[in-house]
């Protein structure tokens with residue numbers, strides 16, 4: 001079908017993505033929340049990798065590249081089904097219509113390859129309305145925080161590093177957490193709490209903090225020193241990642257979690273970390289309220305079911 005808009009959608013290659021990568025870099029390089037690893041060179045490398053290994057299209061108008069959409073093919077993305085994941089840096093467009101045309105071609109190709117889901121991350125503030133019009137729903141939010149030294153208070157909250165000897169103390173808490181995350185409305189896949197907790201406590205790349213209220217353990221938090229959650233360009237070697245935090249339900253909403261973040265800030269400063277990163281399911285109301293209070297929401301991931 002001949003279009004009147006003179007936009008042509010073609011397969012992405014090194015050449016037709018190059019100027020758009022520069023535009024993306026210029027548009028975001030002042031973003032104070034991006035980490036040091038956000039460089040033009042690294043961006044170009046990522047896009048070239050996607051050109052070679054992922055699915056990617058470029059919109060051309062009057063011989064000029066005006067938008068790109070690329071993504072990684074993932075065997076099980078959500079709901080145990082195949083999908084494509086487009087990180088924030090893999091999407092650039094001059095206007096909504098360009099993105100619409102890119103999506104149109106993208107879905108056609110996904111259908112051909114029987115890929116059922118598309119997940120896309122946009123930096124905030126982003127144009128959620130347009131994605132909602134196209135049938136996307138918000139699924140995951142990423143948060144970033146720059147720790148600062150907090151002075152000691154007379155708070156009754158403290159945190160202590162746990163080890164494998166704390167397994168029994170932590171197990172019920174961990175079970176409550178898994179139960180919470182796998183129930184309505186979140187429905188994350190239920191995992192084996194015993195096995196998972198043992199693995200975490202034995203993993204040298206992770207730290208588990210017991211959170212105490214008046215010397216009673218009422219919560220825990222799992223910290224990942226190497227693999228922080230969230231987008232690639234929001235973390236670096238000085239980032240601590242928060243992988244899961246839970247306060248026993250009887251103790252929630254009493255500022256224990258907030259005080260824990262202050263203590264964690266102090267831990268970061270004392271141990272040379274200058275950034276904390278977290279992600280959470282947007283439908284987790286408690287997490288949304290809690291993390292948005294103390295973290296900058298850096299990116300949002302949306303998902304659309306294309307169909308079989």
Ligand SMILES: CC(C)(COP(=O)(O)OP(=O)(O)OC[C@H]1O[C@@H](n2cnc3c(N)ncnc32)[C@H](O)[C@@H]1OP(=O)(O)O)[C@@H](O)C(=O)NCCC(=O)NCCS
Nearest residue numbers: 244245246247252253254255256257258286287289290293
């Ligand atoms: C998220 C969680 C760790 C927060 O810890 P907490 O000790 O309850 O949090 P705080 O009491 O410090 O509250 C901090 C903010 O969270 C929000 N919040 C906490 N509980 C809330 C509730 N029941 N309803 C509405 N907002 C709530 C509020 O915005 C509150 O700020 P405010 O008191 O200034 O209004 C805790 O609620 C929890 O364990 N939830 C279940 C597991 C989970 O979702 N973990 C996070 C995902 S990994």
